[in-house]
Amino acid sequence: MYKDFFELLDLERPKLHKVREAVIAGNHTLAAIEFIEYMRNRSVPVFYEGWDNRKINRSYDTAEADKVCKRHIVHVDVGDDIDWKMDPHHDPEWKYCLNRHEFLTVLGRAYWYTGNEKYTAAFKELLVDWITKNPLPDVDWMLKIPSAQSRGYFMKEGNWRPISAGIRLYTAWCPCYYHFLNSPEFTPEFNIKMLLSMVDHARYLRRYYTRHVDYFHVSPNWGLMESNGLAHMGILFPEFKEAEDWRNTALSRFEEQTRMQILPDGVHVERCSGYHLVCTFCILQITELALRNGFRVSQTWLNGLEKMIDYVLYLMKPHGVYPMLSDGDESDVIGERASYGLWEDINNLNMLEDSNDLRYVLKAGARLFNRPDMLYAATLGKQGQKPAKQSAAFPYGGFYVSRSGWKNDDYYMSINCGPLGVYDQECVHGHADALSIDVSAFGKTLIIDPGRYMYEGPFRIWFKGTAAHNTVVVDGKDQSQLADGWKFKTMAVPTKRVWCTTDNFDYFDGSHNGYERLNEPVTHRRRVLAVKGQYWVLVDDLVGEGKHKLELYYHFPENAKINIDDRTAKAIARYNDDVCLSILSCDNHKSDMNVYEGSENPIRGWVSYDYAVKMPAPELCRSLETEMPARFTTILVPFKGNQPGIVCEWIEENTLQIKRDGKIEVLILSGGSGKRMHYGDFEFDGECIFAQMSADGHLTRCFSAGSSYISYKKEVILDSHGGMKIENCEKKL
Incomplete structure (x- = not known):
């Protein structure tokens, strides 16, 4: 093992002279000792902020790390003899999360702050077990067969999915290397064993690269995460002969990916709030790592990244919450972490300055681009400068954000009027949510996009469907027809007709053609007037042929209580802290209004803030069966105290x-x-x-x-x- 390892190193580097001398003398044991001492004492390359100034914190909460020591990993008691391909929840995402090794970083942080060697021992045992049971597979055959077959392997079978290999490196293995390197239990032998497997990862990622459209035919965020792992290896471990190639290849791929995946308005091409944040973090992280170590990135890359953070800035609600549009979980800038999914949760755990993804993205954007408005959003107005504008449009992504201001109580509405996602990849992370809205005021979300919940099972179908969004359903069908829990077989095309904004008013007009596929076609058009700080008017017109059943849905957080007054055609949603929302119908026709909550058959009335966690939450449905054309008119009035x-x-x-x-x-x-x-x-x-x-x-x-x-x-x-x-x-x- 030692000899093979030292052949990988560039022993001509001046500061490796002691290692070189020991290797020449044939004393590989001494060479291993000299090499780990060199790694412990080198000052470059530079990792992220805070890694050069370790501070012991004996009061650090080690509860989660202690669970990992007892083999309670990703909420399952995995036992001493771990099956790294187990699937106890019948959800492949659990297995993928197990093999991304976020739990190792939990051990790393516990050791970093406490110095307790039991965390080093647990880390070594788990890592050696994984390396032993998961050797680098022979996957050359994948390049010689149809992409559908290779995709099946990577998507469902392998612990060496390229995306997982990338995430392992930058989320867990690289930060853990820094966490544990100075431990006396981090022996020269273990150092080499870990680095050899990291080299396997880098070589694997160098060879198997998921471009936006490539033989794997998978979601485009893969390429960013794979390249991030490869870039970490190329920048942080220049001692390897192949490091320069890894680094140059990874940065070149990032240059390609930023051009392919960032739309002109800064929205990520998948048009999902959650994956936009993940990809923004991924690009921002490697940008900072490259610049800190003197490696150039292009102005095109930087311009695209700044626009991505702009989208995060304006999509975030006034009270610091980031909505969960399409496949996404709710994040906020307040907590220690941005989100708390049981699994499928790629959190920022290698930034010691801040482990909250959302807050880190805004703070790092503020310093990188000299943007005090981003700092303002990250700190909820405690630092920085209020953004210059209130409302914002992202026409390429298809998102329109109306707000009355940037204070906690200000009014906010986001409107979705864009494509489902990446059409040539069947919009796997998209939802059938054209013209849906998300509303907040008085520091609370009032009308909510219910989220994604899980990627498998019947609830997956419901959360992706039109009825799980704040828009109109025709004849009980989705705007865009699902082929399965991932792909769509028909895709509604939204059209923005008008968007304009002033200090006191915003106006939106859009439509989609999703129901024009019906035997008697119907077009849905939604117009929204925001009277800022007072109320919204929504006019939904359904134009077409024949008689149809129409259902207008509004979804609410789990703590809302909905009261219906049939006499006045009004519903009142009541929240905590005396916050209310009046939902007033202004139509001449009579429609039925019903509230559903927590129903499993049929599935209705749920919300999911984090992956694999759902809870009952009320949904309001106004329905009628009528000849076309038809109209729903709704006035939404937030209030506190007396009803307006x-x-x-x-x-x-x-x-x-x-x-x-x-x-x-x-x-x-x-x-x-x-x-x-x-x-x-x-x-x-x-x-x-x-x-x-x-x-x-x-x-x-x-x-x-x-x-x-x-x-x-x-x-x-x-x-x-x-x-x-x-x-x-x-x-x-």
Whole structure:
């Protein structure tokens, strides 16, 4: 073993002269001793922030590490003779998590802060057991067969899936090497045994690389995580002859991946909030490691990374919570860790400065790009500078975020109007959630995307389906038809028609064609007006042929209590801390309203904040069966204390009148023809007008989207010469 190992080293490096002399003398035992002393005393390369300044903390909580010492790993008693291919939960993700070795990093942190050698002993036993039972497989045959067969091996069979090998290195093995290196129990022999297996990992990742579209035909985040593991080996272990090749190859792959996987607006190509955060962390981590050690990354790489963090910044809710859109778990910037899934949980455990992925991404972005607004979000306004804008659009990703501000109580809504994901990879992490929303106010999530739960079983189908999202279901079918728990056989194509934003109002107009596949086709169009800090108006139009069953869903967190008043067509959601949400129906037709919670047959009313953890949570369903066209109109009003008095009605086909607090407000939706049209006292040529008036009809404020001309009672409010369209117009009169 010793001889084979030293042949891998570049013994001509000046500081390895003692190792070289011992090898030349044939004293490999001495060479192993000299090599570990060299590794313990070298000052470069530089690992992440904090690794050069170990601080003993005797009060560090070692409860989780103590469980690992007793072989309670990933919530299962695995026993002394571990079967590394076991699947006790009938979920391959558990096995994948077992073989990613996050639990080793738990031991590493316990040793780092306490110095207790029992954690070194447990680490050595577990790592040697894994290395012994999981030798590098012979997988040359995979390159010679159809991709569907090789994909099956990597997806379901091997503990050497390329993504798992990459994650093992950068999440567990590399940080653990630094955690335990100075332990007296980290012997020269064990040092070489561990490094030999790490070399196997690097060579394997060097050869088997999952590009965005490649023979494995899998999710594109694989390539980033594989390259991250290879980059760690190439940067942190320059003593190996192959290290320069590993490093250059990995950084080249990152350059390729950042161009392939980051959309022009910064959204990750899979369009999932969770995988966006994972990939942002992955790119950011290796960026910092490369720059700290003097290796260049391109400006294109950096520009894309900054845009990715921008998306994280604006998607995060005012109270510091990051939503779980498509396959994702809820994260927040408050806790020690961003999320707490039972498994399938790739947490940031090799950043000693902060083990919260979300907070680390924002803080690192702040220092890397000199962005005090990112620091503001990471610290919930305690440091940094408030972002310059409130609302934001990410048109390539298909996400639109409306907010009234950046304080804890401010109002927030995200709207999904983008593709399912990577179409040529069958959108495996996408959900059938076109035009769905996520809402918060007063420091709480009020309407929620329920999450993903698990990647196997009937609940997987429900969490991916349209009925598990805050949008309209037609005839009980999903907008995009699932082929199985991963792939789609039909894919709805959303279209953003209008997005505009001002200080006091936001307006969105979008549609999708998912139900145009029906024998009697239907198109769903959703228009949203945000009266910032006060309420939202949602207008859902279903246009098509024939008679259909329509269901409009709203999902709530598990602590919400829903009360329905059939007489007023209103539902009230009540949360903790006296926070409430009024859900008011403004339609002329009568629809049924029902609440479901925690039903298993059929599956209805659940939420999952972390992988493999679900809990009952209320869902509100408004339903009716009617001829097309049809419309659902909803006003969402957050409040605390007394319930606001709001009355609304359609006084004309496209004119909604809202009365509240002695004032009259009117929302007028045009056909979008671009021609001047008369609607009551208004004449305009835009997409919509929202007007606020006193009780006597005096116009006090007017907002319009896409207008070049507006008049009220024949008084001109806006006249753009030459017919030029104004994207948005807001005037206080």
